[in-house]
Amino acid sequence: MEDLNIRIQGRAGRITLTRERALNALNHDMALAVLAALSDWRDDPSVDLVIMDAAGDRAFCAGGDIAAVYHAGRAGDHQVGRNFFRDEYLMNAAIADFPKPVVAFMQGFVMGGGVGLGGHASHRIVGDTTRIAMPESGIGLIPDVGGTWLLGRAPGRIGEYLALTGARMGPGDAIHAGFADTYLPEAEWPDLIAALEDTGDIHRIKGAKPPAAPLADRDLSAFGGRHVADILNAVTAAGDDESLKAMRRNSPLSMAAGLAMVRAARGDRRIQESLGREYRFTARATESTDFLEGIRAQIIDKDRSPKWAADASPGAVQALLAPLGGNDMTWENAE
Template sequence: MTDDIHIRTEGRAGRVTFTRPKALNALTHEMCLALDDVLKAWADDESVALVLIDAAGDKAFCAGGDVAAMYHAGKAGDQDAPRRFWREEYRMNARIAEYPKPIVCLMQGFVMGGGVGVSGHASHRVVCDTSRVAMPECGIGFVPDVGGTLLLARAPGRLGEYLGLTAARMGPGDAIHAGFADAYVPQDRWADLARALCETGDVAQITAMAESAPASDMAAQQERIDALFAGTRIEDVLNAVAADDGALAQDAAKAMARNAPLSMALTLDMVRHMRAPDTTIRDALATEYRVAHRIIEHGDFLEGVRAALIDKDRSPRWRYADGRVPDDAVTGMLAPLGADEWNFNGG
C-alpha cells in the first residue's frame, strides 16, 4: 500500500484521502491501483453505505496525474509504462462513474486532469470557494482524458469546447453550471459534513448543508462562448477569437496560443463526437486511450511536459505551430487500435 493515499472505514463510510499535498495530490500509478482495488472491495461490503473521497492540504484536491513520471519513462524509450498507467487509471475512472453506491468528493483548490477523473464522475461532487476546476491537457501536448471529453460534451452549449481548448479554470459556480460539480458547501463546514456522512451513510446530509453557489461568470458569458466556439475546425475557432476584440475572445486567444494545435484539433473533434446519443463513459475512455496510446510517439506530449514541468522554459516546439492541422493527423490519432484497444475488463 502506498503512503500517498489513506484508506479506511469510518462508521457507514469508506474513506479515501489523498496524502500528497506537497505534490498537489497528483495521482501516481500506485494511488490509482489502490483506489480501484478498494472500490471493488467496498462495492459488495454491506457495512459501507457510501464512499467519501477527500484530500490533505488546502491547495488541491488533485491537480492531475503524475505526468513527470510518464515523461521520464517515455524519454527512456518505455512507452508501455505510461500506457499501462493510462489503461489502469481509466478503469478506475469507469468504476467511479458506474459505481453502485454513492461516491462523495470534497473538491478544494485545484481539481485538474486526473483529479477531474476521480471527482467528475462521482455521484456527489462538492465544491467550495477555493475550488478551481480545469482540463489543461492541451497545454502539455495531450488531450482532456480520464473521461473528461464526455464531461465537456455534456456542458451547456459550446462551453465544453471553450473549457477544453483554453483550459479556463472554473470557480465553484462555474463548475456547477458546467456539470463538473453538484453542490456548494463552505469549506469550514466540511468536517461537520464528513462526520454526518460517516455517522448516517446518507448523502441527504449534503443537501442539508449546501448553500447557494457564487454566481457563474461562464453562465453569464454563455451566449458569447457559444458564438466564438461554434466552428467545426480548430482554424475556425482560432480565427473567430482573433477577429473579436472582446475581453473573453482575447483571453481565449492568448490561452490557445500557448497550447498544442494538434491537441486542440483532437479535443474539438472528440468533444463533438462525444455528444452522440447514448455515448457512455467507456466510449469516451476508449477514444481517449487511442490518443494516449499514440501520444508519446506521434504527438506533442513529451515536448509539452518538457517545456512546462521539466525544463520549465515555457517555449514548447509544437507540431503544426501555424495552427493548420491536417485532417489526417486527427483521424490517424483517433483510429482504432485493434488488439490494443482499451476496454474495461482487459484494458
C-alpha cells in the first residue's frame, strides 16, 4: 500500500512506514496492514525475524492519524473511532506477543501510535535523534496503544511524570524508562539492517554506550501523590515550573484517567489487560471526554487553546473505565 512498504527481504519480514511528509502518522489501514503481515509471517519458515523502520529522518511515527476519527465523532458517528482503536490495539498486542524477534529502528519523533508500533517490539533500537513521548493528555486522550503498560513498568514515578506532562525522552532516558533497549548511532543502522536481512540472526545487534539518562537522577517524588491535585501541589512546592506548565496545559480528565490507568497497569500480567482498559476509555472518547476539543485545538484549528470541559471527578473516571457491556476488547487474534 502507499503508506507502507511491506515485503520479505532475505530472512526478514520488512515493514517500512512511507508517509514521510505526514511524519509517518499511523492510520487505520496501516494498522490493519501491519496486523495482516504479522499474521502471514507468524508461521512462514522463510521469515526468521521482522524489521520495522520508517522513511525520512524526522520521525519513525509521530502518532496516530486521527482526523477521520475526529470528523466522524463531530458528526455523531462514534463507531469510526471505536473500530480504529480496536484494530490498532490488536496490532499492538500482536507485536508484543509475536513469536519471532521484532526489531524496531526508531528515529526522530516516536509518539503515541509510534510507541504502539515500536515500543512493544522485542528489540527496540534508538539513535541520537530519537524523541519518545506519550503526549495524549494534551489532546484530551490517555496514553493508549499499550502506553499504560510501558509507563506502569518504568522505574520510580517516571510513568506518572510522563503520563501527566507528555515530556519527551531522548535515547538515554528511553532506555532507562524501558521504552527502548539499544542505542546505536543512526549512521550504523543500514549496515545492521542488511546483516539482519542476510542472516536472520538477532545476535548481530550490538549496541553502543547510550547517552546520559537525566531522568535517572531526577527527583520525581512529587508525582507520587494520590490525585492529580495532590501532584500539582507537590510539583508547585518543588518549584518544577516546566512540569507545572505542562500539566496546566493538559486535559484534567485525561490526567486523572491516565494517572489511574498507569497505576492499575502495574498489576497487569499481560499487555492485553492494559490495552483492554485503555479501550474502555477510547471507545467512549469521542462521545464523553475532552478528546474532540483537544483535536480541534491542536490539529484542526491549531489555535492551541483547548477549552477543557469534561468532568474530571473520580466518579467520571470510574465510569469511563467501566466495562463496555459486551463490547470490551477480545483477543482471539492476539493470543
